[in-house]
Amino acid sequence: MAIGLDLLVQFFPNFASIVLAATGLAIIFGIMGVINLAHGEFIMVGAFSTSLAYNGGIPFLPIDALPGLSRLIGAMLFAALVTALFGLLVERTIISGAVPNWISERTLGRPVVTPLYDRLLDSMVATWGLSLIMVQTFRNVFGNSLSGVPIPFGELSYGNSSIGLYQVLLAGVAAFVLIALYLVFVRTDYGMRARATIQNESMAQSLGVNTERTYMATFALGSGLAGLTGALYTPLLSIEPGLGSVFLVDAFVAVVVGGSSVVVGTLLSGGLLGIVDTLFSNVYGTFAGRIALLIVAIVLIRFIPQGLSSLVERLRERRLEVD
Amino acid sequence: MGVESDDTATRGPLGRLAAALHGPNTMGNSRRFWYLFGVVVLLFVFFPLYMLPSAVTNMSQYLSLVLLALSLAVVWGYTGVLSFGQVAFFGVAGYTYGIVAINVTGPLGTIAGLVVAVGIAALFAAILGYFMFYGGVSDVYVTILTLVVVLVLKTFLDQTAGDEWTIGEAALGGFNGMPGIPDLALGIGEPFLVFNDTVLFYAALLAVLVTYLGLRALLNSDYGRVMVAVREDEDRTEMLGYDVKRVKLTVFTFGGALAGLSGVLYVTYFNYISPSELSLTAASLPVIWVAVGGRKTLLGPIVATIFIERLGLFLSVNVGDWAFVINGLLLLVIVLLLPEGLLPGLRDLVSWIGDRRGDSDTDDTTDPTGEVIE
Amino acid sequence: ALTGSGSSDTIKLGILEDQSGNFALVGSPKHKASLLAIEEINNNGGINGQQIEYFDPDPQSNNQRYLELTRRMINQRNVDALWAGYSSATRETIREPAIDPNDQLYFYTTQYEGGVCDKNVFAVGPTARQQLGIVLPYLVEEYGSDIYTIAADYNFGQLSADWVKVLADENDANVIGEEFIPLSNSEFSSTISRIQDADPDFVMSMLVGSNHTSFYKQKASAGLDIPIGTSTAMAQGYEHLRLDPPAMSNIYAGVNYMEEVPTNRNTKEGGFVDRYYEKFPDAPYLNEEAENNYFSIYMYKRAVEQAGTTDQEEVKAALESGITYPAPEAPDGEEIKLVPETHHVNHHMWVMRADEEHNVEAVDDRVIDETFLKDTVGCDLTSKDEETQYTPQDYYEEAG
Amino acid sequence: MSDTADGMDPAVKQTSAELATGVDTDTILQTEGLTKRFGGLTAIDDVDFGVEAGELRCLIGPNGAGKSTLLNLVTGALSPSEGEVYFEGHEITGLDPHERIRHGLSIKFQVPSVYEDLTVRENVRLPIQRLAAGSERDERMADALSASGLSAKADVTASALSHGEQQQLEIGMAASLDPDLLLLDEPVAGLSVDERTEIADRITQLNAERDIAFVVIEHDTDFVAEIADHITVLHQGETFREGSIEEIEADPEVQRIYLGGETDA
Amino acid sequence: MLELDGVRAGYDSTPILRNVDLSVEEGEIVGVMGKNGVGKTTLVRTVMGLVEPNEGTVRFDGRDVTETPPHERARSGMGYIPQGREIFPDLTVEQNLRMGESINESSSDLLYEDVFDYFPILDERRDQNGGTMSGGQQQMLAIARALVANPDLLLLDEPSEGIQPSIVQQISEDMRAINEDLGTTILFVEQNLSVIRDMADRCYAMERGTIVDELGATDLEDEETIASYLAV
């Protein structure tokens, strides 16, 4: 019983960290066909922005003057926004090549950059370069570390153990993010149009989709979510330029294990991998948790290469069959 | 695959060699290329004469990494299987060589180490490849799966510091790695040739040369054409009667062996190996070398590997703080401006400029009703 | 041993410390303190009248780069002595292929697991046995005998955990739980819950690196309020300044040095701390390894002066003659001593405690000798040239 | 290269023996009870489809009748829900596509599928290099190129070919595998009138001279009329009618479900 | 409704269209015919804005749209049925149809009923992925997708390709009906004699990237004339 409760409580932070690490990456990967190896650094931008805003490091923006919890929430929202805007900048300059092409068309008379959309491998190399640039630029500009942010909310006691309430609440935030995304994808045509755009860009244009705006919005949304993740983890982490690398691997594994559907896939992979991690970490130690998570990922990719969300689709088809 | 040899009997041995090395799948089919190639090879052969010893040993390191790049060029560039896991075979071979060579002393031990290491790397690749290709894993899923395999290995090796991880005389050594790995050597009992310093350089140079020429021959052979066909369209190739899974498995295994050879040369350069060879950064480097150089070429990855590695050293000596930034910018610029890679990009640029010069005449004189369209 | 190039009238030192990459946080104070020592020496007339020339390319926390640069330092720059590297993995990367074949005089200054017995290597940082040897007995005395060990899951952590067991035995305490955490882990709730279940008197933490820093924040937010002894936190990565209080509250670090060590040489006006911040006003912290770089450059100076030459074999011999130095870690009138047989240092060790406000104060201090190499395995580089690293396996073999 | 290895499989032997007693030995392709379901949809429903050696068969039927699916089941691109496929007396149901190809099957897909980034010559070389070497290979490549009308474009990359040229190239590649049975899925869709004639000629010629049996799917009734010996109409996954072109065109049910009120002149 | 004036266009540096002049009046059905590779598809893509002219102007509904991106042309009323279907393979049939809804922003009526009436299979298969539909079914889906939002101008590139004969006939009839009932202007490309004859009010003949002839209603009665433009 106590063990069961322990496992349940431990599951929440694991679930939260996998889901929050993965959503931004999943959207950019699933919808734009861009593998963002700088995803961890986008998370880092979120964390740095939160820390700077919270500690009064942003000129003309007195977030540090806000009282209590609103100071933290203000800093986090600000960070998500900053990262989204930063993502927009990256999209325009690197991913779409729009800015360099605008320049080259006026000087050389022709575009020089082919957009990285749906070029998985090229986008990997380019964003790898971006990640090198970001980590070291932040190091040079902000130093090797920034001062942190306290963890709010205190502790949650259960049995003879306790855990930071904040870490448990993060699971709620992760669930909220998934629900919000679900609504965005289901209630609006945005998700459908975005998927159509990546499947056949010129046809989507011919049907009235402003594909350029779709890409910009998608990348900004994915970046904003990465920024939010960084913001949410600022209280828990030591704020250093390299902090993003912790998230990258889990995010990748979760995205691939989840499959093509961003919301369902991330939910399922966060759930399953979270359970595996919790179970093995608790029973056999952290190393076992880590290895078990990776090995489960390998087995899943091998046996369900289309991802966990394809299982749901198959179930849906099964139902159609019965109808 | 039971493919017959080319019809070259009439051209004599030299002609046959030339025919074997030429074809649509590799860059550099002109006479001018081979002159240039000869000059570059000579520059390398005399490298120790005009360079400092540290430059020579560093170059042997780059040359052994070139083999790793080539292994990925074959697997990814020519067969379309993007493995993020070449460093796994590299690392496994490195550790295996260390274990064997530390335990079996003397030159024979090192040679046995080499053979066993390359064999284990190939076997590992074969098992992994079988698991993936015969299980229908493809595309980006291969990429991620191989990456996860690397991370599992690294996570495992990081915690092997304890005494229980000592194999014979060789301790795996955890994060700190396995020191004391002997140089490769030839001889029975007493070594008469030890592969260190300049000797290692020549060994690595020879390995790269042989590999390059051998791969040229392979890629322009019937089998090489099937590899390219698999890259271009797996279904079509299957429907021409080729066993696509087996081709992928064979190439992947071969790539594993080549990466393994690279790993062995590399650890004999360091006399040491540690799990950092299996980090995410290390795993991505071969992808970057090959992507930057031009994945559908052999020369591209060779040039890019040496260039990028040497540049890294240059920047860390001369630039300091902003070295990573410059390095990153360079990658970005190359991928964005030359998506086919450095060498093909330069080639296209040269021909584009040539075209522009030629074109500017014809453009002006094109008759609006002229036969422009075929 | 040297074929000096044109400018043989200077003494050449190679300083390979991480200014960028993963270890920059701990590496850049090492780099800075080295420059401070060199500048001070040059301003005071150099060594035997010769000015020091230094080469300090950035190895970027990359072991491959370390080896390339080490070779370059040796072959191209002909350095007379080399300071290089933070992690033990880095040291091992360069030791066998570059340091030993060239008999290069090499200072490794990081606090480490111990055991290197190599005629070319001067491992002048404190060893795990020295650091744990001051803090563990203190905590047993203060809080009780049940110890829970958490350590980074790699060599340093595993060997440190072994030393905790050895020292627990010596102090009639018991290790009631032991847990190793992969370096990539930054989620500690299950660890925290296990500690709470075990209910020890105190925790020994040998967590390493920025991921593990999260532990201190997370245990505070979980309300785990327990004394923690450590050899890794605060002195290297100044967590007490980087983390919001009370994350580091009630943490006891066993160290040979940190910025707050209350000696006159250190904190008095014009002392080490002042001189450091005068030269580097924006530097975030002056850490344990920085002091080790600093004093070892001065020890090198003394050795050269004693030998009357920069010939590396003669300098090594001079260093093996029982060189001492009034390092900032030691109180007035005391000099720390380089042990000739082991090339290690008998440091003046401190127990430094952080309170709820993260103010740090010294609660205990004394000299602790490095006994493992000398007494247990019998490393004696003055009589036998060796190039070995001993592990606690050797301890158990030798000491039962 | 050859398929002699299969003779050693006792199971196959037995099946072919069974087959030999019951079925006309001239039958090179036979499906038995072949069924393919996609979710709730039965795309192919218990189909027994047979083709004689040397025959030129057309397979027609409404959109979605299951024609492409049937070919995919024969080549192994899809695996059946039920039923078996026999080729030249051997059961091939469980074999990989490449093994079936080596038994003497060959296909041109509905969507043109050539190696777009390779030259025409490399495209043609791939099927041939498996079967021939030396001067024989060169000859066969030259023949294949000229038969496809692409000798002049041998060094052009296939992506630069027109739609019709790509169709010709793909037929040429499929034919150069020396198949006993060649499956063509809509070979003239999107082609102009004269190109249709060329392809019709090509098919009849291959059929007559090399004795290759064909199954051709096509919606162009004029084209079907021009080439077919025998026609099978597929409808809702089942064989609906079989017969000569005249019989089929005259069948009011076929007119209703497929041809429309009046057929093209 | 649509007017091309001196249009030159091509891919990269390869010129394809040379000096194309063409106009379609409101409510007309105009065909374009010509052999493979003469540039018919390029012409339609230029009208849609997917190929940018190097010279000349494209006018739609009285406005110069030469520089207007395709999505704006679509929203202002152009419906496009490309050669080769270009169905979104991983969207369901229903989603593919919904993608067509943004065509012609000015008209709010959606013609799902009519469309399902023409192609009942699409109604039956709403939840099937577009990419798994048969070739002909995809062609129907492509036509339906462009029709749902009631475009002012319909661009059809070989609509009969891969479709069974009875439905080919039906499509010609349906197009005429749409044209009459809704006033939709149609520009189409075809190889199929009978479709051209049944549908077109007027027809342009293309050769080597340029318009070489125009066939009126009477010319179109005569199959020989049509065939001569389609054959060698």
Ligand SMILES: Nc1ncnc2c1ncn2[C@@H]1O[C@H](COP(=O)(O)OP(=O)(O)OP(=O)(O)O)[C@@H](O)[C@H]1O
């Ligand atoms: N993967 C699949 N999932 C679901 N349904 C499928 C799948 N593949 C094919 N179908 C359905 O099976 C039926 C048969 O399709 P098939 O492609 O064989 O038709 P066809 O006779 O070739 O038609 P066409 O003449 O239009 O090419 C169609 O209704 C199609 O929608």
Ligand SMILES: Nc1ncnc2c1ncn2[C@@H]1O[C@H](COP(=O)(O)OP(=O)(O)OP(=O)(O)O)[C@@H](O)[C@H]1O
């Ligand atoms: N994306 C492209 N890049 C370069 N050339 C192209 C491209 N698309 C078409 N072409 C070339 O432009 C020419 C005209 O092509 P287009 O598709 O417009 O012909 P078409 O008249 O529609 O032919 P079809 O009847 O076969 O559909 C052809 O020579 C073709 O090879």
Ligand SMILES: NC(N)=O
């Ligand atoms: N020496 C260490 N901390 O690796």
Ligand SMILES: [Mg+2]
């Ligand atoms: Mg079909």
Ligand SMILES: [Mg+2]
């Ligand atoms: Mg066309």
